[in-house]
Amino acid sequence: MPDDLSYWDWRDALLMHPEGRAKGGEPCVKCSEPVPANAHWKHRDRHVCGTRCNSNLGRQINRLIKNTGDLDLHGRELGAPAKMTNPRTSGPRIFRTINGQEPPFEWEGFGVRQGDLVERYGVLVGYALLSRATEEAWPNWWPDHVLIAMELRSRQQFICGATADWDLTRLQIGYFGPQGEPRNEATFTSGGQLLRWHWERIRDVTPDGQEFNWEALVAAPADSPYRGDWWSPARTALSEKRKRETSTKSRHARRVRLEDAVVERFDPEEIYERDGWVCQLCLRPVDRTLAWPHPESKSLDHVLPLVAGGNHCRANTQLAHWLCNVRKGARTT
Template sequence: MPRIRTVKPEFWEDEVVGLLPRDARLLFISTFNMADDEGLLRWTPAYIKASAFMYDDDLTLKHVEALMDTLADAGLLFPYIGGVARQQMAVVVNFRKHQKINRPQKSKLPPPSLGNYRVREMYARRDGWTCQLCGLPIPRLLVVNDSHNLSIDHIRPQSAGGTDHPSNLRAAHQACYQSRRNTPDGEEFAPPPGLAGLDDSVNDALTRSMNGHGDTLNDSLNRSLNDSVNEFHAPHNPEATTSTQSDIPSLNHSLPERKGREGNREGKGTPPTPRQSSDSPAVVQTGERAIEDRMTDAFLERYRSGNAYTQRQVRKVIADALTNGTNPDELWKALERLGSLSKPITANTLQFAFSELRQAQQASNVIALPNGQQLTGTDAKVAGWMAIAEQLRQEGDLA
């Protein structure tokens, strides 16, 4: 049943949300009402149409489905298949950062299965890839030292009635998870010795991601995933069954830096720091991984910190641009332009970046009339340009 929810003023200022189509923004707000106190809701076009757009005859089920995909692509919702009945469900990713629940009621909907690594990764992204027990970073790729890899901790242990619902879960290192389980009740948690060398593991994962070798330790895991997320998309998008880990929607959208009492107090978030663009060349295809994957990793490594960039959205924009025949070097310069300004990566903002780059290039190609002449009249201007043409021709002959 629908519930009373709130919409914070920062919602309208967020650039990620602001670039969504208006109907998608309306649908996102409506999910607050449709979701239960855990942020779970049914996620079928027919249900969404009947709940959010019941009087809008101009919106067909196909239109509603496209709006749902837009929210999933932006990382605002995470679709999954849940329960014995295999219902099509979704999680409002940062629901508890959007809503303060005074008297939360138990969810009657099945949560996403923690047996799926993509679900565990979803919670890690929601928590900023930071261990919620020790406060240290979690490697974003699997590392050799398993104590440093991602685990999901139950705030209220399952033995005490805790569930797998989002509000009871938090990202943690394997070592911290095991240490907390072995800590007697009443004793304060202390970071375990197994965290030794964590900086090396984090740097190793970062380096492998940049160099395109991140799949080495993850291939066997990816092949064995019971990918319920892809199953959800399969009826509508057959190609989704071949998606990789890079296609997973990120969970760091929806104003996670500015909202909620769990993190910074409302309105006190630190704004993204503008980056300086470098002259580094575009990422090129090496045969190891697709160029869109390598370019996505390189961009996120340079510009993700402090911004709400998501791997899936950035990769989609890059892949679409390359499919349309965009030169990789020009594309990389446009991405650097947007990243240096902390702008969202969308098809629209990419076109603005291309426009700025081309205008700058045209300006740099302007040739002044000889001797700073201020020529007036058609004949005088033609004479001036003919002199420049002759000068260029002579320089070409000398070369």
């Protein structure tokens, strides 16, 4: 794993099922129902059948991260990047379009909060955070919290999953009309104007060099030059500096990977048997009946990681507890 992962990227990597993205029909890791082939790609990455099982898996992983010091494994830290504090300092405010600047938008921190308005090319959107705990008519496939974005003139809505701290979870629930009726399209008319919903993401960096994203659901005229993705000047400068620093190193690594990569086809069980069901990282036994995401379940570790030019072959793989494997990965750059 690269060393500049955000906490959420790291957590996504942790939640990735060892067999990779489900094609459809694989058993859900929480309830054993088949994972639908058309499920959200994040659900297919985690082998969960839907939102409810995804939330359960997320809670299980949160407990694991919190309690990892108590696990009977290495007793080492998991290597999670620190959850950074929201760099936002202002209270409720209007985030405006600033013509003639690059990027031409105001933003601050991770995203919107209660009382904020976001104005993009003259279109105003307001926000509310709803919780399962306080709403009665809550569809059972919705997550515990949702952020509702409402275009103020037409009352059209765009809803997605959120945390209790207003951070978006990237789980898109959908577009809704003024009476809450589901709509299939991101476009709608308001005051005779054709508008479009966007998932806005602005990549920024704190003065002390921590990268973060502002994310907001916004509406803009369909014919405006709006693009949902922007990099702040500071973030662009940081990224370019990093590219210059690592380009020589990574060009070399890529060449090594391309010229020498060996991919053998084999059944991981063969490696587990070869290693006698003993984790090669902590040298403790692996219980073959435990299934991912149990921290002590079996996993295939690449001795020299693939990102460092290692091969996917019998000679470069070994059995490891899943958590031992995760810990090793977090230390490797």
